[in-house]
Amino acid sequence: MTDTVSEDSGAMPGMVPQAMPRAGAEAGRRTLTIARSALLLAAALVVGLAVMLAVGLQLMRGMDAVADGWRDYDLQAATKSDALSEVRGHLGLGGVIDHYREGTRDGAAGHASLDRALALARANLAIYRDIVTPSEDEARAIAAIAAFLDAIQVQMEDPAAAIPAEAFDACRRDAVKGLSSLNSHLSAQRAQLTAATLNDIEALQRLMAVGGAVVAALVLGLAGAAVWFTRSRIVGPLGRLVEDARRLARRDLDRPFLGGGRRGGSGARVGGFYHDELGLLGRSLEDSRVALRDLFAAIDEKTRRLGESERRYAMAAAAANDGLWDWDLDSGDLYLSPRLRQMLHLPADGGEPGLAALLAHVHPDDRHAVLAAIREGEQGADGASFDVEFRVLPPGRGQEDAGQENGWQDNGVEGGTGWLHLHGIVAAGPDGRVARLAGSAADVSDRKSYEARLVHQATHDFLTRLPNRAYLVRWLHDRQAGAQDTGRSDLALLFLDLDGFKVVNDSLGHAVGDRVLVAAAERIAGLLGPGEFVARLGGDEFVVAIPAGQEEAIARARALEIAFQRPLCAGGMDLRVGLSIGLAVDDGTGDDPDSLLRDADIALYRAKEHGKGRTVLFDASLREAILIRSRLQRDLTPSLEAGDIFLVYQPIVSLPDGRLTGFEALVRWRHPDLGLVSPAQFIPIAEETGQILPLGRHVLERAVEQLARWRGMAGGAALTVNVNLSARQMWDERYVDDMLDFLADGRAEGLKIEVTESMTVNDHDQARAILERFQALGVALCMDDFGTGYSSLSHLGRLPFDVLKIDKSFISALGTDPRQESLLRGIVELAHRIGLEVVAEGIETEQERTVLTGIGCDYAQGYLFARPLSVADAEALLLAAGRP
Template sequence: MTDIVSEEPGALPKALPGGMHDRAGPGSGSGPGRRTLTIARSALLLAAALVVCLAVMLAVGLQLMQGMDRVADGWRDYDLQAATKSDALSEVRGHLGLGGVIDHFREGAQAGTAGHAAGDHAALDRALALARANLAIYRDIVTPGEDEARAIAAIAAFLDAIQVQMEDPAAAIPAEAFDACRRDAVKGLAALNSHLSAQRARLTAATLTDIEALQWLMAVGGGIIAVLVLALAGTAVWFTRSRIVGPLGRLVEDARRLARRDLDRPFQGWGRRREPGFRRDELGLLGRSLEDSRTALRDLFAAIEEKTRRLGESERRYAMAAAATNDGLWDWDLESGDFYLSARLRQMLHLPADGGDPGLAALLAHIHPDDRHAVLAAIRQGEHGADGASFDVEFRVLPPNPEPEGPKPDGSTQEDATRWLHLHGIVAAGPDGRVARLAGSAADVSDRKSYEARLVHQATHDFLTGLPNRAYLIHWLRGSRTAEGIGRSDLALLFLDLDGFKVVNDSLGHAVGDRVLVATAERIAGLLEPGEFVVRLGGDEFVVAVPAGREAAIARAHALETAFQRPLCAGGMDLRVGLSIGLAVDDGTSDDPDGLLRDADIALYRAKEHGKGRTVLFDASLREAILIRSRLQRDLTPSLEAGDIFLVYQPIVSLPDGRLTGFEALVRWRHPDLGPVSPAQFIPIAEETGQILPLGRHVLERAVEQLGRWRRMAGGAALTVNVNLSARQMWDERYVDDMLAFLAGGRADGLKVEVTESMTVADHDQARGILERFHALGVALCMDDFGTGYSSLSHLGSLPFDIVKIDKSFVSALGSDPRQESLLRGIVELAHRIGLEVVAEGVETEEERAVLTRIGCDYAQGYLFARPLSVADAEALLLAAGRP
């Protein structure tokens, strides 16, 4: 802003219209070399003045604060010294005077030495001690002056004289000397009291002097500040009224004129000396901008009015032509029957150029028979329409020389040569309101139609193989529901999946994988009968539609299995891939076009479960299994909230002494409708859907809560509870953080976490980091199902495990394989050498227990000891074992 407003008058931007250089006038700026006082600079000056005022106020305030601190320090010293001295002197006076040393001494003197009671002597000693103590306080509070020292010495000498008189009358001083000593003590008290009064008077005089200085400073500093503030306020008011409010008022009036489109008279600002022209500050720049806008708008409105006038004339001249122009033109006078076609439209309709105006019947004769009804319907709509209404229709034009069906030598077809026209029409009514004529245009839209057909083909066909895709299949299935000649039980789908394709794709590359897919599509298509077709759904999944019933579909499946026993040639290589097929036949129970495809997919899933390379026919039991699976997935979370999912606890015992050491927490589900649901059934569902996270948190919280209750019952005994951690839980970083935060509050005592071998192999380093976080919290770690996974000794030694759990399959084989005992002995000895304890799972017989005890296994669990128990049964077992 400063750079703009500080330019010389002759340096204004040349782009300003209307001769703004000359219109600025003499008052628009100052002479050469003089800088204009803009609003921004004025604001800076006012801010600087305000800073000066604040600095003066700060200086005065600091001086006042220092003066008040001096007064406060003086009275604080007085409180610490003089007040303490005054109190001590009052105490000395009190202990010397009435009821004090002198009275006790006189009473003892009158009674005589022999008759002086022990009680009077003790009271005199106490008064002397208190008087000396307070005299010492007076002397020690601050170094006394010379006069104070003499007075303190006189009082102390009098106290010593009394002490001597009482303890050894034979060594007492004469009465005259004693009276003189007493008079000196009284004078000393008076001197000390006078010293204190003089000290207070001096402090009061100094305080009054300081207060007078502060009053003068406040008067002078306050006056200076008031003058500065008044000057600043006056300057601000003057500047606001003269430099802002007044110019803004004129700018507001100019803006109102601009809004009223009062653009003929120029806007006139005012310079420095009330001379016409715009000042060179910010508001002056705004005024010049408004003047430029006025000039530009005046020219613009003039141009718009001229163009409006011309457009009005041309609109009346070309209104009808503009509405109808679009390639070919047509006009039909309904009253006279005249039917006009332009030369371009005749050409598009393959009509002779000089054949006269054809009638409607001759026109329809050149339109494709399938589209004539639509054209007639559009024309009838126009005949009954309102004035100005429009209508549109698209139709095909017959070729002038019909060609035989089938592809041409260049590969194109007759359908490719068909021309499409888009007919647009408008309605014109006569004076009586009835439709008098129809007119419009026709455009050749063959290219657009061809492009749309290609888009439809691309949307319904696979780009790689050229086969129809899922969208085509669903559309065909919906159409087959109402198609003639196809019964509901005459339709079957074969859902095909290539076995081993992923290995080919990953090892040889996607290019070879694409060739395999193309070769697969060609081989499948070559085996199909008329009426059958194959669809590629995506990836290596294909669907064969067989509209010929169950037996034909089964025969087609067997043919496909046989055909894919031969290798495929792809990229110069012979590659072997197999087929897994799911077969579904329409049973007429569903109108959902996706239902049959879904049934075939379910059958394919079962085929791959049973070892691949086979065909499985869908039946109702498969659908029932899927429905049950879907219901379990849907009801898992509500059942968890309702308490239908609960924990049972299987005991873990010490083999050497049979002592109960802990439990493994196992989750169970009692469905309100389906009854007990096996964990092997719902745990995989929870893993797939992510519901294992809230389920696992529920298990952890309940197990930790129960462990704490049992430990309190047992008086803090070392009872443990094992909780399983799934792969989905372990690899969820936020979930692990939440678990550790939950356990950090002292809940980790006695908790053991079990993970399987396979979970630690996928990402060994990350698994070790997660397990070490649990270990650092005091959670014992168990490697579950040892021996069923990778059984990597390097993993076992490098991970922070505390316990190894031998899988049940090793224990169960003890009776059938004599070498099994040696294998288990080696596992136990290896675990013990690296500092791990060993737990055997699935112990069911006394023979198994004896072998495990003999080879040194530490702990065991299984049906021999107890099945998984409810909380009540587990507590009863604890009571029977004497743990609580």
């Protein structure tokens, strides 16, 4: 043993071992320890067990000997007794002697019985003789009996050789004595065996008494030694150790422990303990007391400093607006600062909540994100950070309401619901495993509210508060993404346009127009069912989303049409606006969500083309039409540059004399793939896309160029060419300036510009100013398609028109309506009274020509005179008419 306690001495880790004097170490080596005492007790116990085993074995051997003797006796004596009894029986009454006597009288039968009796007597005598080697007396008795049996045998077989009667009687008496001798021998043998057995039993009893006394003495000695050893070496020291442990638990560390302050004079006991394991434990407790006293003193000092630091931390945390949290992963303790408890609507004195209780206050839709962030932290490296934002349920809404949150939607800042931004860092333990997570939580409800307002403003119409195009497109995209996971569901879009809204807006002002839009939005929204919503795309266009099939969507469209047959109240006025609806149903063939909206827009366009105030269902033919429309739009400008767009000329003749007076220039398009394209197809496309501007300039330049050539051929004769001016051209100020500059160089002679009546309605004064600029250049002005617009006579009187062209629809009705002639007569007379010439369009029959000539119409054009002609055909017609 060294001067210090070794590692296997049981000293507590971290305790400072006390030095042990060498004399004590020597005494410790000579002192009987608990382990050595246990070995001695075990050895004594082994000795006792050995003694008990020896005594037991000796007893077993003695008992086995007695048992073996009696078994041998039982086997031999029983066999001998049985054999002797049989011999006696075969010799006595009914035996050999009786059969011998009867055999002398009965002859052969008696001899047979005697032979059997002799044989049985000899057999049993042989059994007695053979069971064990007989003694001399037994051998003589057996010989006498056998001699008697032989004498009888000889006497029966050969009477001549028989012994004398006296000898026979003597032989019989010897046999009887032999039987008596054998009986006596068996009785003596039983007596000897009984005496020997009694002697053996007395010896075994003496052995049991002596051995039991020895074993009892050993057991009592071992028990006494164990009791003494237990009390003096274990119970007593353990009591002192328990008291020392209690003092250690009470932190009573100022006084030495019972095992640390006293030393025996003999050196065998130190501090009330022997130099054994318990003594070593006692001394270790004393060493621990000293070390813990110093340690607690240092801890108290650190605690004092830590308390001051915690007070400063608590003051700083209370002053901060953010909440703090700390989660010990090993113990599961989760600390939340008072501010964070307030943010989570947790009671201030409710104890530390577990993770499940904390998640119960998180919005159900955000719990997965919070758990994912925590799992990320648990798997992170030391010093790593993580962030997550989530909504907190209002007070009174907890986990029991989680099942009711599926349909609950809010922006996270209304109804007491707030947003928290949780920041955390990861701290690893000495083993590198994540031991704790800690961080802060900030209330970001104001920021989320501001973001929600921005999102709402970006996705909702400011005027009607309805979702806008951005919201609708995003909703369609989200729905398509969801449909890929859950399967496609029915969806229909109603694309709505208010008929007549432009007139209301232009005539009554934008303020009234805005009220009309708000009233229309409220009326549309009031007719929608669950799951349906309406969005405003801009202007007077709305889209209704219906999560249903075609039949339900058509029924909803019909209900909307009926609802808009009633006037809308706006600005104290009842205003009537119609409704045109384009309906598209999702059939699953669209590649992107925007295609359904585009299909509904196409159907709306077709509804407005067919007279407005109706619903048109989109189908494949409309898609084909829009594809063609798209290609025409794409190919219009290249075809214009390639010369695929050209002019034809329809003659205009004087009705009274049939003289050719001019032409109307009409544009045509010969598409390289689609063939001849009608102006009714590509002119509206050009109007919408703005391509009408270069197209109109091309028509004007070609027409003016052709007019100059023809007038040159006719020697300056009064030949005219009419060119149509579209609304897009007329209201483009820069375009009008360029066109007037082009015509100012003498190109306006003989040119007539045709303008439709409706083009002048929106801004009458501006229209008059533009037309007067053309008139100043000498360009004649024609009001085209009179009768299809407003047919306002006031317009005719105030605008500088020179010619009035009656629409073909009036001419075609001559044959079906008797009153049509009177109407045409009135139009012609009114036009003449205000100084206008009249041209009738669409003359196709001689009857129509005759009527129009009779009512005084000045000019006419139509298939009756000629179809639109190419340049060559027009020149041929001029030559035929003698104009050149």
